Amino acid sequence: MTQSNQNTSNQLASSIVISHYLAESILDNCTHSNVKVHSVFPNGFNLELKGQLIFIGKHGEDVSAFGLTLEKRVFEQLSAHLQVGQRVKMTPELWTFYTRPTLLQLVPSKLNKVVLDIPKVTREDLRNSQLLTIIEEVRALENSGFAHSENLMTALKQWSHEDEIPEQLIRDLVGAGIGLTPSGDDFLQGLLLIESALGEKKRLCQQVETVLKDRTTTAVSHAYYSALFAGKVNLSWVNLLRAVKAQASVATITALVQDIQHYGATSGNDILVGIATGLKSI
Template sequence: MLKSWASKLMASIRISEGIFPIDRFGKMGRVHSVFQHSFNIKVGKQLLNISNHPSYLSGFGIYLPDSLFQEIYPFVQQGNIVKIVKNEVTIYSLAGLKSILLKDADVISLRLAELIVQPMQLKQLEKQLTMQHLEKAIGLEQDTKTTAIFEMLRGDETLQSSTDWAEAVIHLVGRGKGLTPSGDDILTAYLSILSMVGDPQAEALASALTDQELSTTDISKAYIISSIHGYVNSLVYQLFLDLQNQESAAVIERAIENIRAIGHSSGTDLCFGLLLGLQKINRNEEKSWRIPQ
């Protein structure tokens, strides 16, 4: 039984299945943004996130062991040209060329739909998230419009078309501060949980996100696109893997804490999005949603 998404792979290069093979987005790109422990490459409209975080992988991410990351990092400056082939990423800089060989990398699936989580575990997760009082800690002001949108998201009304979801998408996308605004984090997590259980409303919400011109950051767009295709970050995946394995409440609590530690409020926003989705699912348990047997 798989206990961890990263089991026995800590020394390996890892690539999210969501961006594999990496040359399918194009052969040339540029360094988009650089941070202390990660950098992003933009190829066409797609971001590839490369980091040395051993416990975190985004749905569009590549993990490099720290020794390799530190070897590459001096060659990474914003705007540098990047050449991409099937098994190699080459960065062009004033200091020269530096390549990352990916031939032996482990491809990691972070698709929630592949997990089997029983209704009892989902109800237990809803209880544990409710006890966190997340709504008071998210990065959005609770104005009348936002509160009404949250009630719609958790309500029992079935929203079957992308038009039905347009109001929530327009209001939440880009709302909030930071590289991944709170409204985006809430929606991506919400979509992920609906997709996992096979709720047909997930397809309508995904269509609404696809149809809208998303007024948000490039990094946040990458997370939204990833969620549309069913992928989550590794910490959210680990939470639902623990639920599949019917781990103890203490283990689930620790997984929630790990998610909430992401960014300033991003992790809390993600957890709140999961809670809204769970409230909708559990209120409509008798309706047509899939739990694999």
């Protein structure tokens, strides 16, 4: 414990598991002085750096495409003192959280960078994996936000009957639903994930990027869209696609899908609905 001019400070050392995309493309081993606490939740918190969110969670949980995890003990000590709007200064050696009455300083003791590029798969990989059947059997749709919204179900039915998706339908889905990542966004991101994994023409990606220029949604959804456009995704989705590519057993893929279902209130299931919709067209 050291004495500063106005506050005492407490240093916490933790190993860090971090998205390579975040480490290299956003933090870039530089000093960032204008970082703020954007939002705080029981299982994680977001920092905001120049409009970009950084999600911080606990070791053993999903690593976000734009995030990192800390040792559980350090995470709990840190998050217990955080409030929205607090300032943070990040240097390669020390992250200072301007909490009151004690400043909390995080010392990264070991940095493990995880590559979260979307794995490439083939149509045959996806068909052989029985992923579509698995998603249907775990009742992703029934447990999604779509099951509780007549408007979203109407949009889903329309999507399933369109050969060429009209821009207005995408507009109807962006930001649709409640939560930090609305169900409509999660659905579109599931479709974008399949499009990117197949490495085919990114028609949907171009359409969504166009719509997002003048259609608003939540900051968290924007962060996930940005990661997807850059070809990055959360570790849980990387693991699922790797299992598909490796022709893992149905039991293994089912377990990975069930883990994803626990993400958020309905987000995991909403993304799975998007993936299933994409799979039906291949």
